[in-house]
Amino acid sequence: MPLFFLTFPSVKDSTWEARHPNRATIDIAGVTSWSLFEKFSDTAWMNRGVEYEALKSRLIDELLDQVYHFCPQVRGKIDHTELATPLSFNHFLGRSHGDFMSLAASPARFAIRDLGAHSGVPGLYLAGQDVAAAGVVGATQGGIIAASAVLGRNAIEDMVSA
Numbered sequence: 001m002p003l004f005f006l007t008f009p010s011v012k013d014s015t016w017e018a019r020h021p022n023r024a025t026i027d028i029a030g031v032t033s034w035s036l037f038e039k040f041s042d043t044a045w046m047n048r049g050v051e052y053e054a055l056k057s058r059l060i061d062e063l064l065d066q067v068y069h070f071c072p073q074v075r076g077k078i079d080h081t082e083l084a085t086p087l088s089f090n091h092f093l094g095r096s097h098g099d100f101m102s103l104a105a106s107p108a109r110f111a112i113r114d115l116g117a118h119s120g121v122p123g124l125y126l127a128g129q130d131v132a133a134a135g136v137v138g139a140t141q142g143g144i145i146a147a148s149a150v151l152g153r154n155a156i157e158d159m160v161s162a
């Protein structure tokens with residue numbers, strides 16, 4: 001994997017320590033390729049076969065190597081690991097090629113004029129990432145664009161002056 005994203009979600013939860021003293025959660029994400037998983041795409045969740053489990057196991061080891069590289073103090077202290085793969089996103093997010101963000105950010109996607117806040121149905125407005133751009137920030141922008149459409153003015157100015 002050429003790129004990783006390592007984060008500690010439990011640190012962001014102010015109630016965590018009281019509920020789970022001396023414990024923490026770690027998330028690590030790595031970039032992979034749909035081509036590795038495509039051949040398993042006809043299998044069912046929780047029943048994808050030995051070869052798939054072996055692939056998952058190899059990827060877990062690769063990800064844990066990175067965790068230990070940056071946080072050597074957690075070695076021997078991890079008691080549960082779980083890996084989501086592109087097939088998990090297909091299953092849980094209803095995708096077809098393992099993607100977990102929005103539509104591909106290609107020139108063709110940004111040329112689709114129908115992907116805007118105005119749905120064409122009176123009183124129905126669209127928000128979220130596909131109105132603007134991928135990710136949490138893109139989804140927030142989609143919300144501001146939808147608010148602008150509802151209010152009939154540029155709500156981004158409200159954000160800037162707030």
Ligand SMILES: Cc1cc2nc3c(=O)[nH]c(=O)nc-3n(C[C@H](O)[C@H](O)[C@H](O)COP(=O)(O)OP(=O)(O)OC[C@H]3O[C@@H](n4cnc5c(N)ncnc54)[C@H](O)[C@@H]3O)c2cc1C
Binds near residue numbers: 100101134136137
């Ligand atoms: C594992 C994972 C990690 C991610 N990590 C990052 C990250 O680090 N940084 C980042 O920027 N982005 C990340 N993303 C992407 C980010 O989560 C999305 O870009 C963002 O949530 C999109 O927001 P949205 O409001 O457009 O859609 P969503 O957050 O998908 O919201 C859509 C909502 O609509 C609801 N819904 C769907 N159908 C119906 C229906 N028929 N009736 C009623 N409700 C319905 C859904 O339940 C959901 O609550 C990640 C995504 C995943 C899956």
